[in-house]
Amino acid sequence: MQWARQQFQNLFSNSIQQLITAFPPDALTSEKMPFWSGTKRCPTPILFDASNPTHLDFIIACANLYAFNFGLKGETSPEYFVKVLENIVVAEFVPKSNVRIQVNENENVQENIGMLCFAF
Amino acid sequence: MLKNWAMIGLGSGPTGHIYITDMDTIERSNLSRQFLFRNKDVGHFKAAAAAGAVTLLNPDLQGKIKFFQEKVGAETERTSWALLFFKYIFTLQWVGEKKELFNDAFFESLHGVTNALDNVDARKYVDRRCVYYRKPLLESGTLGTKGNTQVVLPYLTESYSSSQDPPEKSFPSCTIKNFPYAIEHTIQWSRDLFEGLFKNQAENVNAYLSKPNYAQEILKQNGAVRSRVFFFFSPFFSFP
Numbered sequence: 001m002q003w004a005r006q007q008f009q010n011l012f013s014n015s016i017q018q019l020i021t022a023f024p025p026d027a028l029t030s031e032k033m034p035f036w037s038g039t040k041r042c043p044t045p046i047l048f049d050a051s052n053p054t055h056l057d058f059i060i061a062c063a064n065l066y067a068f069n070f071g072l073k074g075e076t077s078p079e080y081f082v083k084v085l086e087n088i089v090v091a092e093f094v095p096k097s098n099v100r101i102q103v104n105e106n107e108n109v110q111e112n113i114g115m116l117c118f119a120f
Numbered sequence: 121m122l123k124n125w126a127m128i129g130l131g132s133g134p135t136g137h138i139y140i141t142d143m144d145t146i147e148r149s150n151l152s153r154q155f156l157f158r159n160k161d162v163g164h165f166k167a168a169a170a171a172g173a174v175t176l177l178n179p180d181l182q183g184k185i186k187f188f189q190e191k192v193g194a195e196t197e198r199t200s201w202a203l204l205f206f207k208y209i210f211t212l213q214w215v216g217e218k219k220e221l222f223n224d225a226f227f228e229s230l231h232g233v234t235n236a237l238d239n240v241d242a243r244k245y246v247d248r249r250c251v252y253y254r255k256p257l258l259e260s261g262t263l264g265t266k267g268n269t270q271v272v273l274p275y276l277t278e279s280y281s282s283s284q285d286p287p288e289k290s291f292p293s294c295t296i297k298n299f300p301y302a303i304e305h306t307i308q309w310s311r312d313l314f315e316g317l318f319k320n321q322a323e324n325v326n327a328y329l330s331k332p333n334y335a336q337e338i339l340k341q342n343g344a345v346r347s348r349v350f351f352f353f354s355p356f357f358s359f360p
Contacts, residue, residue, distance in 0.1 A: 007317070011313070019298055039295075039299065039301040040299045040301070041299070041300075041301055062317075065314075065317070065318045066317070066318065068318075069318060069321070069322045101294075101298060103294065103298075103299075
């Protein structure tokens with residue numbers, strides 16, 4: 001559950017915050033055009049909320065899938081999850097300064113942001 | 121496909137018949153997209169389970185569906201009626217009164233053929249047969265979130281093999297990761313994530329445990345694979 005909660009944080013909050021740190025909503029391109037325009041849609045980080053069913057479902061599914069990987073018995077009671085989640089502390093997000101983000105298909109940049117998805 | 125036929129009453133008349141074939145059995149992973157199948161059907165032959173399910177939908181089909189577990193292809197030509205359904209081979213035909221299934225007379229007796237095959241070669245094969253016997257063919261298929269059908273009518277339309285699909289377009293990885301703008305992109309992202317977190321990771325660990333040389337083999341591979349595998353290992357080991 002701890003792992004699932006951290007996944008949620010990495011995927012929907014940290015990586016998004018990293019992205020908007022690199023490209024704030026009002027960022028301009030080198031041609032002085034708004035960066036977030038056309039098909040690029042400026043993302044909003046999600047603050048975890050255990051009373052939001054979508055958030056809770058993610059944690060329940062994620063924790064159970066991971067438990068299955070290791071042959072652990074699952075647990076699907078939402079009440080139990082809510083209780084445990086109250087005591088899980090998630091590290092504060094600190095933007096990384098050395099991350100470069102691939103903007104165009106042809107640009108060959110190390111894709112650190114993508115790796116955030118898999119960070120443990 | 122078959123359920124749609126059942127609901128419009130195809131083959132349910134006094135002399136109606138439907139033949140379906142599919143060599144596969146039902147796996148749990150099929151249940152999410154193959155709606156005729158339920159938990160209790162897992163492990164059973166698809167054609168039989170599908171026939172049972174649509175007969176419940178339309179009781180007029182009782183006794184009018186014959187099902188087989190034959191692959192469609194040259195090797196079963198003596199029995200080759202078409203088939204079809206979703207990724208798997210099912211073929212579905214609607215014929216008049218028929219006793220003999222194993223020769224040209226069988227194909228001659230059909231009024232139409234429906235494909236729900238999972239590969240192009242089998243589709244082309246059925247297409248050739250339908251052209252040869254001048255039978256209408258309804259071709260169908262799915263790919264991810266996309267669906268496709270094509271109606272082939274003798275003397276009226278081109279046949280299935282007359283045209284080729286354009287090469288698949290894939291989404292650039294930066295679109296998927298950082299700049300999605302369509303729900304398909306986010307689905308792809310989720311799917312990739314699932315694979316990475318719950319499948320690849322476990323497979324890599326198991327490969328490491330079962331193959332003595334696994335780590336050395338990985339070291340010889342290119343950097344991308346290497347970093348990915350080591351990454352998956354990271355909950356258990358630490359690599360520089």
